[in-house]
Amino acid sequence: MRCGLVIAGRVVISLLLILSALLGGLALGYQAPGGTWGKGGLALVWLVLCLGAGAAVWRRGQTFRSRAAWAYLIGLVLLAGWWQTLMPSNDRIWADDVAKMLHGSAQGSIVTLENVRNFDWRSDTDYTPRWETRQYDLDQLTSVDMALSYWAGPAIAHTLVSFGFSDGRHVVFSVEIRKERGEQFSEIGGFFKQFELSVVAAEERDILYVRAGPRGESVYLYPVRMPAPAMRELFLSYLNTANALIEKPRFYHTVTANCTTLVYQMVRAIVPGLPLDRRILLSGYLPEYLYEQGGLDASQPLDVLRERAYIGKLDAPGADAIDFSRRIRQH
Template identity: 55%
Template sequence: MTWRFYPRILASLAMLLATAWGAMALWYQLPMTAAGKSASIALWCLLASTLLIALWRLRPWIAICGYLSLFALLQVWWSSLEPSNHRVWTDDLIKMTYGRADGSQVTLHNVRNFDWRSDEDYDARWETRRYDLDRLASIDLATSYWGMPAIAHVLVSFGFDDGRFLVFSVEIRKERGERYSEIGGFFKQFELSIVATDERDALRVRTNVRGEDVYLYRVNMPPDAMRELFLSYLEQANQLNKTARFYNTVTANCTTIVFDMMRQIVSGLPFDYRLLLTGYLPGYLQDVGGLEQSFSLQELRQRGRITERARRAGDDTDFSRLIREGVPGW
């Protein structure tokens, strides 16, 4: 094989990758039945394959220009897809948290406080709450696992010296009938939402209803940084209320959104693969000095596993204290 074939090989690989991406985009975004989507993808692949064959049998620049034109048309359609705050949402995400800060006093609207019996059986409550940031006393990181050890949902809980806890969670905003898909998260399938919840809602639904495994870690953070992070969540939530945004499995998820906020507060935070493999995020926090340094990561994980304590606590009004028994730093 002479060197003159290498550009065609590279062009072929690029066309194959672009064709695969286009097929996935069509599958996740075309407003059609499965049969209609399959037919559209078959047509897309047929056109792309024809141009790929032409790359080797005709003058390469003709095939490349033809493919670029075809892909440009797909990009015009892709760019026309806009996020929206107006869809038929599931009950637990039908509202979005928003609020305002007046000095140290914060008023939050649409704080979720559901009483969950199952994913289909619950008492829905949305509340307006007020918090004094001068009384902000702690931050905890919760990681919730449902299968793979490398993947977890990340929640941040703010504790106040009056015993109240408020959890902020970056969520995909599911429509009725939708299910979470990591692959769909790359293809504009979901909008992004930030919801503030009572701790008995956000953590208990994961341990007691959905069967997830939850770990709690006390985070070392100066009071000023805790306050700034709380206000950053508020600002992000207000922005999402005004302007919808797509969720993305890598670039806009429950960890990267928080990391972007933290980089504005704490300079020099390094980027790390564990920000993408969220199940390993506690190790990253320990390495940057964010967790209790007198314990190993294994000890923090063992003592921070709150799953069984949460199941025993149930709907006890002292839920937050009971799940923290034995957690280092408490």
């Protein structure tokens, strides 16, 4: 019995060391200084320490065990201490499409947004940047649409929320990674402080077109059933989140702070008791979740709603933002 417990304990410790080696190696691989060689060298040192500790678990010899254990523990403390020094920042060389941060203010029902993105996209790499100041009257807020943009199969989609006003204007909020110039999105990197968090406000002719057009993603636009006070609160929640990021930047996280989980947190503050569901993480299945929760038109089958929601392949949007929003909703 005692021998079996000892072996079981060694197995558990070995598994923890394997997990430690993997997580520490990825953290160093994504964030360590020194370029490719520096990252690789430090990750290799960490792997050697983990292997030594793993060997000590199974080998006899008190001296070896003690030295290997101390070496690993010292390395672990240094690794944890270094990790805590990595802080988010708003002061980096950013990619053009996230170069400016959204911020704004509210005076009664009138909201002023600074740095609303309204790019002219000819391709994903050929565009004319334009950042604008816009005012919206929340008393004229008439609709909320959820846009889902699929690029990697049915389970994963980027979530955007579009607010419509009685004058035909729309503004889209999108929680995104704030890429540095030359960076590419990485789901794994999102676990290891690779990206800061950003809230983008944009015209539909910008942010929906670039995804459905130049980037070739499949974009679906679902009208969401939401009472007017809740629509207003959600709009202001986006604004408050954007303003807070200016004061205190945050890291994006693939699971806990992404385009869908932050929206869920905002909506749950408005609708207490909204259940947590795996489809919050597997955001491609959000329509099913919203349909069950009464957020979509229950008078139609979900398959019909999905077919109607697909905005299709888009031609160049032109300069008229209101006309673009009307055209993508015509069918």
